[in-house]
Amino acid sequence: MLKNFDINKVRADFPILRKQVNGKPLIYLDNGATTQKPTKVIDAIVSYYSDMNSNIHRGVHYLSQISTDAFEVTRRKVQTFINAEYEHEIIITNGTTHSINLVANCYGKAFVHAGDEIIISAMEHHSNIVPWQMLCEEKDAKLKVIPMDERGVLDMEAYKDLLSDRTKIVSITYVSNALGTINPIKEIIRLAHERNVPVLVDAAQAIQHLKIDVQELDVDFLTFSGHKMYGPTGVGVLYGKQKWLNAMPPYQGGGDMIKDVTFEKTTYNELPLKFEAGTPNIEAGICLANAIDYIEEIGLDQIKAYEDELLNYATTRLAEVEGIKFIGTSAQKSSVISFVIEGVHPYDVGVILDKLGIAVRTGHHCAQPVMDQFHIPGTVRASLAMYNTKDEVDSLVEGVKRAVNMLK
Amino acid sequence: MMTINETQDELIEDFSFYQDWMEKYEYIIQLGKELPLIKEEYKQDQFIIKGCQSKVWLYPELKEGKLYFTADSDAVITKGLVSLMVKVLSGHTPKEIVDTDLYFIDNIGLKEHLSPTRANGLLSMVKQMKLYAIALYAKHN
Numbered sequence: 001m002l003k004n005f006d007i008n009k010v011r012a013d014f015p016i017l018r019k020q021v022n023g024k025p026l027i028y029l030d031n032g033a034t035t036q037k038p039t040k041v042i043d044a045i046v047s048y049y050s051d052m053n054s055n056i057h058r059g060v061h062y063l064s065q066i067s068t069d070a071f072e073v074t075r076r077k078v079q080t081f082i083n084a085e086y087e088h089e090i091i092i093t094n095g096t097t098h099s100i101n102l103v104a105n106c107y108g109k110a111f112v113h114a115g116d117e118i119i120i121s122a123m124e125h126h127s128n129i130v131p132w133q134m135l136c137e138e139k140d141a142k143l144k145v146i147p148m149d150e151r152g153v154l155d156m157e158a159y160k161d162l163l164s165d166r167t168k169i170v171s172i173t174y175v176s177n178a179l180g181t182i183n184p185i186k187e188i189i190r191l192a193h194e195r196n197v198p199v200l201v202d203a204a205q206a207i208q209h210l211k212i213d214v215q216e217l218d219v220d221f222l223t224f225s226g227h228k229m230y231g232p233t234g235v236g237v238l239y240g241k242q243k244w245l246n247a248m249p250p251y252q253g254g255g256d257m258i259k260d261v262t263f264e265k266t267t268y269n270e271l272p273l274k275f276e277a278g279t280p281n282i283e284a285g286i287c288l289a290n291a292i293d294y295i296e297e298i299g300l301d302q303i304k305a306y307e308d309e310l311l312n313y314a315t316t317r318l319a320e321v322e323g324i325k326f327i328g329t330s331a332q333k334s335s336v337i338s339f340v341i342e343g344v345h346p347y348d349v350g351v352i353l354d355k356l357g358i359a360v361r362t363g364h365h366c367a368q369p370v371m372d373q374f375h376i377p378g379t380v381r382a383s384l385a386m387y388n389t390k391d392e393v394d395s396l397v398e399g400v401k402r403a404v405n406m407l408k
Numbered sequence: 409m410m411t412i413n414e415t416q417d418e419l420i421e422d423f424s425f426y427q428d429w430m431e432k433y434e435y436i437i438q439l440g441k442e443l444p445l446i447k448e449e450y451k452q453d454q455f456i457i458k459g460c461q462s463k464v465w466l467y468p469e470l471k472e473g474k475l476y477f478t479a480d481s482d483a484v485i486t487k488g489l490v491s492l493m494v495k496v497l498s499g500h501t502p503k504e505i506v507d508t509d510l511y512f513i514d515n516i517g518l519k520e521h522l523s524p525t526r527a528n529g530l531l532s533m534v535k536q537m538k539l540y541a542i543a544l545y546a547k548h549n
Contacts, residue, residue, distance in 0.1 A: 022429070345483035347462045352485075355429050363461045377482065378461065406434060407484055 005302045011387050013038040013294075024357030027392045032177050032205060032336055032383030033361055034227045037291075041231060044290040048283045056282055057256055057273070067282060074289040075272070078237055081292050082222065083213040086242055088271040092285050095236035096204040097127040099223035100171070102238055102275060103200055104131035106248035107169060107221075114140040117166040121146040121154055121183070122373060123176040126366045128202045132171060141168070148373070152179035152328040159188065163195055170199045174206035178367040178381070179328025180311075180336030182210070189219055198244060204228055208385070209307060209334050211300045214239055226284060231291030235284035238275070245271050252277040303386045307335040310384050314393040321400050327379050335384035338365075341400070344407045346380045352403035353380075358396055412504060415496045416512035423516035432517070436488030443491035444498070446478040457532050462486040464533060468540040473548075475502050475541055489518070489530050497537055502545035506538055 011017050014036045019026045028036060048070075054063035056071050071092075078090045093099045112118070118132050122145050136143045144167075146159045163170075170192045175182050189199045198220035203212060207224040214222055221244070226235040240248075250257050250268050254277035259267040268274050295303070314337055318324060323342035340346060350362035363378040364371045371378055382396060410418070426432040446455070450467045457464040462483030469476045477498045481487040496512065497505050513519060518530075 345462055345486075347483045348485045352433065355433070377463070406430075406437065 005298070005306050007306070007387070007389060010298065011389075013040070014387050015039060015042070017387060021357040021359070022355050027356075027358040027388075027395055029382040029384065029388065029392070029396060030359045030361050031208075031385035031388075032228075032365075032381060034233070035208065035230045035385050036387070037232070038230055038294050040294050041287055041290045044287040045232060045283055048286055053283075055279055067286065070286040070289070071280075071282060074285055074292075077289045077292045078239075081296070082207075082239060083215050084239055085215060089239055089242050089245065091238040091240065091245070091272050091275045092280055093223075093236045093238050093275075094234050094281055094284075095225040095227070096202060096223045097236075099221075099236050099238035100127055100200070100202065101131045102251045103169075103171075103221050103223075103240070103248075104135045106251050106275075107198075107244065108135040108139060110248050112139045112141050112168045115166060116141040116168040117144050117162075117164065118142070119144045119146060119159070119162050119167055119170040119172075121172050122148045123152060123154070123179055123181060123183075123367065123370055124171075124173055125177050125202065125204070126368070127204075128171055128173060129369070142166075145369075146172075148181075150374075151330050152176065152181045152370075153330045154181075154183055154188075156184070156187065160191060163191060163197065165195070167192070167195065167197045170197055171202070172199065173202040173204075174212075175203075175209065175334045175336075176328065176367075176370070177205045177336065178338055178365040178370045178379070179330070180333040180338065180383075181328055181330040182206070182332040182334055184332075185219070186217055189217055193218065198241075205334065205336070208295070209300075209304055211304075220244055226288045226291060229291055230294055231288045232281075232284035234281040235288050242271065245275070250274050250277070254278040298386065306386055307384055310388060310390065310393065311335045311337070313390050314382065314384065314396070317393055317397045318400065320397065321404065323404070324400075327374055327376065336381060337383075338379040338381045340376050340379050341404055344404055346378045348407050349380045349400060349403045352406060353396070353399045356395070356399045356402070358399050360396075409499060412496055412500055412508045416510070416515075419492065419496070419512050420515045433485065433488075436492070437484050438488070439491040439495070440481075440484050440487035441491075443480070443487060443494060444476075444478045446480045450478075451480065457529055457536050461529075464490055464529065466490070466533070466536055466540075468537075468544070470502075470544050470548075473501055474499055475505060475544060477537065477540075486529075490533060492518075493530075493533055493537060497541075502541040502548070505541035506545060510534060 016036045052067045054067045056068040075090045079087050144162045147155045174185050185201050192199045200221035201219050203222050203224040208229040220241050222239040224237050227233040256273050257269050257277040259269050325340050327338040346362040361381045446465050446467045451465050455465045455467050464481045466479045477494045479490045
């Protein structure tokens with residue numbers, strides 16, 4: 001086990017983990033959907049409403065100034081966390097879906113025309129499919145999909161063939177939410193840049209597991225959500241290179257995003273506020289900083305090493321279950337285990353596990369094309385976080401075996 | 409033939425023997441095996457109940473003024489829940505089905521399955537059965 005990683009101390013930081021569900025201790029293995037929050041984040045949310053609640057970016061009064069300052073602290077924390085060159089390259093949104101829609105709309109408006117092509121992959125979440133489909137429909141552009149093999153690994157040769165002079169953007173997930181595959185995004189970005197095509201990386205399932213350096217990756221856009229990284233719900237990030245963000249028109253109109261408004265003409269604010277119309281989720285925005293602090297205190301290297309060990313243990317133990325088939329067997333995997341069991345519906349397994357206090361996700365995981373490729377209605381997905389333990393994995397394995405006994 | 413409420417009361421009594429959730433679910437799975445199965449030829453999209461994570465097919469048939477259901481599901485717990493509903497409602501007149509208050513679900517501790525966001529779609533199932541009854545009732549009056 002890791003030297004500096006104290007699992008008991010980590011678990012003590014998450015009050016919800018002491019909860020009982022259906023008379024059993026909660027075993028929370030649905031971290032791909034959302035993570036639990038440490039006391040540090042929960043306290044910060046309470047403290048925001050008790051000490052500083054006020055609207056930001058406009059008031060002259062004391063409370064407005066301290067909440068504006070706190071909100072801007074988050075922007076700088078995010079900048080450092082992902083090593084962005086400039087603070088104004090960090091747009092605070094309300095989540096990954098919002099971030100991707102923003103780029104699809106605004107980049108699309110400026111740069112995508114009839115006959116152009118947009119590349120995504122076969123393992124995308126619906127959030128990274130539908131906004132591009134909508135854009136393609138509007139602009140009469142074409143959506144191209146990088147195929148994957150039976151392990152859930154992208155076909156890089158096919159990707160090279162798809163890239164062309166018509167390609168306007170590549171939008172790809174870093175880590176697959178349904179399969180756990182970690183994609184070779186550095187290579188994906190390098191190949192796109194050879195043709196001057198920008199790349200958006202959906203890091204919703206990566207930001208809480210892997211160290212991300214946007215300058216080293218040379219990525220053009222990066223999106224993620226606060227609630228999947230131990231932070232509050234309703235806040236997310238869009239990182240964009242300044243040159244792209246400046247070249248894109250605003251997304252929504254409203255307060256904060258304007259410089260001057262007359263009935264004849266409105267001039268827009270500069271980055272980042274140009275893309276932040278309306279009052280944001282202030283509390284979540286401010287408290288995202290506390291989640292980043294928490295991750296940095298533990299250290300992403302430690303988190304990754306611990307989660308990798310847990311993933312290996314869980315994969316080995318679950319392999320004992322008769323008739324189990326793992327969906328997503330790439331050598332490069334994050335802590336997501338998706339599986340089906342011969343003759344048993346994933347939904348039934350989920351119901352029995354719930355009765356045992358074990359939270360997993362069942363279904364298509366908002367990635368129906370992935371399920372279609374594997375010809376399955378859905379999977380059972382256990383997604384692990386830094387606070388999960390080998391004991392919990394043992395309970396999962398016992399629970400699955402018990403469910404199979406009942407259901408077969 | 410028992411009335412709808414007699415069947416509900418009987419199920420409530422049956423379920424009262426099972427204190428443990430595990431036994432309760434085993435009984436539900438068992439009931440699934442007693443479900444009158446839908447003919448393979450009716451397993452088409454038009455007979456699928458939407459809103460279920462698992463697939464549910466439900467086929468209504470009116471015989472001598474009474475509505476009979478056959479059904480199936482690819483998940484065994486869902487199949488058990490469908491079977492419960494079919495047991496209670498099948499073989500009654502459309503009017504009786506429309507007017508019925510399904511109090512047994514709450515009584516046997518399955519209320520959680522009735523939530524509109526619940527992935528098994530028990531609620532959609534009940535709605536669909538009543539809709540068929542309403543449609544047939546309207547047609548014959």
